[in-house]
Amino acid sequence: xxxxxxxxxxxxxxxxxAVACSPSGGAPRGPAVATPSSGxxxxxxxxxPTCHGHGRxxxxxGPALDGLRGHWDEDTLVRFxxxxxxxxxxxxxxxxxxxRFRSDMPPLFSTDEGRVRALARYLLQx
Ligand code: HEC
Numbered sequence: 001x002x003x004x005x006x007x008x009x010x011x012x013x014x015x016x017x018a019v020a021c022s023p024s025g026g027a028p029r030g031p032a033v034a035t036p037s038s039g040x041x042x043x044x045x046x047x048x049p050t051c052h053g054h055g056r057x058x059x060x061x062g063p064a065l066d067g068l069r070g071h072w073d074e075d076t077l078v079r080f081x082x083x084x085x086x087x088x089x090x091x092x093x094x095x096x097x098x099x100r101f102r103s104d105m106p107p108l109f110s111t112d113e114g115r116v117r118a119l120a121r122y123l124l125q126x
Contacts, residue, residue: 039122
Protein backbone atom coordinates (compact mmCIF):
# COMPACT_ATOMS: atom_id res chain seq x y z
CA UNK A 1 0.00 0.00 0.00
CA UNK A 2 2.63 2.53 1.12
CA UNK A 3 5.17 1.43 -1.48
CA UNK A 4 2.66 1.83 -4.27
CA UNK A 5 1.67 5.30 -3.15
CA UNK A 6 5.31 6.35 -2.90
CA UNK A 7 6.11 4.95 -6.32
CA UNK A 8 3.15 6.81 -7.77
CA UNK A 9 4.21 10.05 -6.09
CA UNK A 10 7.74 9.57 -7.43
CA UNK A 11 6.46 8.90 -10.96
CA UNK A 12 4.28 11.99 -10.78
CA UNK A 13 7.03 14.30 -9.56
CA UNK A 14 9.38 13.05 -12.30
CA UNK A 15 6.64 13.84 -14.81
CA UNK A 16 6.10 17.34 -13.43
CA UNK A 17 9.84 17.97 -13.37
CA ALA A 18 10.07 17.12 -17.05
CA VAL A 19 7.29 19.56 -17.89
CA ALA A 20 8.86 22.34 -15.84
CA CYS A 21 12.25 21.88 -17.54
CA SER A 22 10.88 21.75 -21.06
CA PRO A 23 12.11 24.94 -22.83
CA SER A 24 9.18 25.23 -25.23
CA GLY A 25 6.56 24.43 -22.62
CA GLY A 26 4.68 22.15 -24.95
CA ALA A 27 1.12 20.95 -24.55
CA PRO A 28 0.16 20.07 -21.01
CA ARG A 29 -0.07 16.32 -20.73
CA GLY A 30 -2.21 16.02 -17.63
CA PRO A 31 -1.34 13.97 -14.59
CA ALA A 32 0.58 10.78 -15.22
CA VAL A 33 -1.49 8.87 -12.70
CA ALA A 34 -4.30 7.06 -14.52
CA THR A 35 -2.17 4.98 -16.88
CA PRO A 36 -2.00 1.20 -17.18
CA SER A 37 1.56 1.17 -15.80
CA SER A 38 0.61 3.10 -12.66
CA GLY A 39 -2.42 0.79 -12.51
CA UNK A 40 -0.06 -2.16 -12.20
CA UNK A 41 1.39 -0.54 -9.07
CA UNK A 42 -2.11 -0.17 -7.65
CA UNK A 43 -2.83 -3.83 -8.48
CA UNK A 44 0.23 -4.88 -6.47
CA UNK A 45 -0.45 -2.44 -3.61
CA UNK A 46 -4.09 -3.51 -3.24
CA UNK A 47 -3.13 -7.15 -2.63
CA UNK A 48 -5.04 -8.28 -5.73
CA PRO A 49 -2.20 -10.74 -6.52
CA THR A 50 -3.03 -12.73 -3.38
CA CYS A 51 -6.03 -14.14 -5.22
CA HIS A 52 -5.40 -13.30 -8.87
CA GLY A 53 -1.62 -13.91 -9.10
CA HIS A 54 1.18 -11.44 -9.83
CA GLY A 55 0.77 -11.89 -13.56
CA ARG A 56 -3.06 -12.04 -13.31
CA UNK A 57 -2.82 -15.76 -14.06
CA UNK A 58 -5.24 -16.71 -11.26
CA UNK A 59 -4.74 -18.79 -8.10
CA UNK A 60 -6.90 -21.25 -6.22
CA UNK A 61 -8.59 -18.29 -4.48
CA GLY A 62 -9.37 -16.15 -7.55
CA PRO A 63 -9.81 -16.45 -11.33
CA ALA A 64 -7.31 -15.39 -14.00
CA LEU A 65 -7.89 -11.80 -15.08
CA ASP A 66 -7.53 -11.94 -18.83
CA GLY A 67 -9.80 -11.06 -21.71
CA LEU A 68 -11.61 -8.60 -19.46
CA ARG A 69 -12.25 -6.25 -22.35
CA GLY A 70 -14.80 -8.72 -23.63
CA HIS A 71 -16.86 -8.26 -20.48
CA TRP A 72 -16.18 -4.78 -19.10
CA ASP A 73 -15.81 -1.16 -20.10
CA GLU A 74 -13.77 1.13 -17.90
CA ASP A 75 -16.65 2.82 -16.04
CA THR A 76 -18.43 -0.43 -15.24
CA LEU A 77 -15.21 -2.04 -14.09
CA VAL A 78 -14.54 0.90 -11.75
CA ARG A 79 -17.99 0.40 -10.23
CA PHE A 80 -17.43 -3.34 -9.90
CA UNK A 81 -14.15 -2.79 -8.06
CA UNK A 82 -15.95 -0.61 -5.51
CA UNK A 83 -18.76 -3.11 -5.01
CA UNK A 84 -18.14 -6.60 -6.38
CA UNK A 85 -20.88 -8.20 -4.28
CA UNK A 86 -23.61 -6.18 -6.02
CA UNK A 87 -22.36 -7.23 -9.45
CA UNK A 88 -22.22 -10.85 -8.44
CA UNK A 89 -25.93 -10.71 -7.59
CA UNK A 90 -26.78 -9.11 -10.93
CA UNK A 91 -24.49 -11.00 -13.33
CA UNK A 92 -24.94 -14.78 -13.75
CA UNK A 93 -21.45 -15.14 -15.26
CA UNK A 94 -19.85 -13.64 -12.13
CA UNK A 95 -22.10 -15.70 -9.86
CA UNK A 96 -20.96 -18.88 -11.63
CA UNK A 97 -17.34 -17.76 -11.46
CA UNK A 98 -17.64 -17.00 -7.75
CA UNK A 99 -18.93 -20.52 -7.05
CA ARG A 100 -15.57 -21.93 -8.03
CA PHE A 101 -13.82 -20.05 -5.21
CA ARG A 102 -14.20 -20.16 -1.47
CA SER A 103 -13.81 -16.46 -0.66
CA ASP A 104 -15.64 -13.55 -2.20
CA MET A 105 -13.99 -10.81 -4.16
CA PRO A 106 -13.53 -8.00 -1.56
CA PRO A 107 -14.30 -4.35 -2.37
CA LEU A 108 -11.37 -2.17 -3.26
CA PHE A 109 -9.34 -0.79 -0.38
CA SER A 110 -8.51 2.51 -2.04
CA THR A 111 -11.23 5.06 -2.78
CA ASP A 112 -8.95 7.44 -4.67
CA GLU A 113 -10.59 7.86 -8.08
CA GLY A 114 -7.31 8.32 -9.96
CA ARG A 115 -5.91 5.10 -8.51
CA VAL A 116 -9.07 3.14 -9.26
CA ARG A 117 -9.15 4.40 -12.88
CA ALA A 118 -5.50 3.50 -13.37
CA LEU A 119 -6.22 0.05 -12.00
CA ALA A 120 -9.18 -0.42 -14.36
CA ARG A 121 -7.07 0.65 -17.35
CA TYR A 122 -4.38 -1.80 -16.40
CA LEU A 123 -6.93 -4.62 -16.07
CA LEU A 124 -8.43 -3.83 -19.47
CA GLN A 125 -5.05 -4.17 -21.16
CA UNK A 126 -4.60 -7.57 -22.75
C1 HEC B 1 -9.92 -12.86 -1.52
C2 HEC B 1 -9.57 -13.09 -2.91
C3 HEC B 1 -9.64 -11.91 -3.87
C4 HEC B 1 -8.98 -10.70 -3.81
C5 HEC B 1 -8.03 -10.19 -2.71
C6 HEC B 1 -9.33 -9.99 -5.01
N1 HEC B 1 -10.20 -10.73 -5.77
FE1 HEC B 1 -10.93 -10.25 -7.60
N2 HEC B 1 -12.11 -11.91 -7.59
C7 HEC B 1 -12.07 -12.89 -6.63
C8 HEC B 1 -13.09 -13.90 -6.93
C9 HEC B 1 -13.39 -15.15 -6.10
C10 HEC B 1 -13.73 -13.48 -8.12
C11 HEC B 1 -14.89 -14.18 -8.84
C12 HEC B 1 -16.16 -13.36 -8.84
C13 HEC B 1 -16.62 -12.88 -7.50
O1 HEC B 1 -16.45 -13.56 -6.47
O2 HEC B 1 -17.13 -11.75 -7.42
C14 HEC B 1 -13.07 -12.21 -8.52
C15 HEC B 1 -13.39 -11.49 -9.65
C16 HEC B 1 -12.67 -10.41 -10.11
C17 HEC B 1 -12.90 -9.74 -11.37
C18 HEC B 1 -13.93 -10.11 -12.43
C19 HEC B 1 -13.34 -11.17 -13.34
C20 HEC B 1 -14.16 -11.39 -14.61
O3 HEC B 1 -13.98 -12.46 -15.22
O4 HEC B 1 -14.92 -10.52 -15.01
C21 HEC B 1 -12.01 -8.71 -11.44
C22 HEC B 1 -11.85 -7.71 -12.58
C23 HEC B 1 -11.23 -8.73 -10.22
N3 HEC B 1 -11.66 -9.78 -9.44
C24 HEC B 1 -10.24 -7.82 -9.91
C25 HEC B 1 -9.61 -7.74 -8.66
C26 HEC B 1 -8.74 -6.66 -8.28
C27 HEC B 1 -8.34 -5.50 -9.17
C28 HEC B 1 -8.37 -6.90 -6.97
C29 HEC B 1 -7.54 -6.02 -6.06
C30 HEC B 1 -8.15 -4.72 -5.82
C31 HEC B 1 -9.00 -8.14 -6.57
N4 HEC B 1 -9.75 -8.61 -7.62
C32 HEC B 1 -8.85 -8.74 -5.33
C33 HEC B 1 -11.24 -12.94 -5.53
C34 HEC B 1 -10.42 -11.90 -5.10
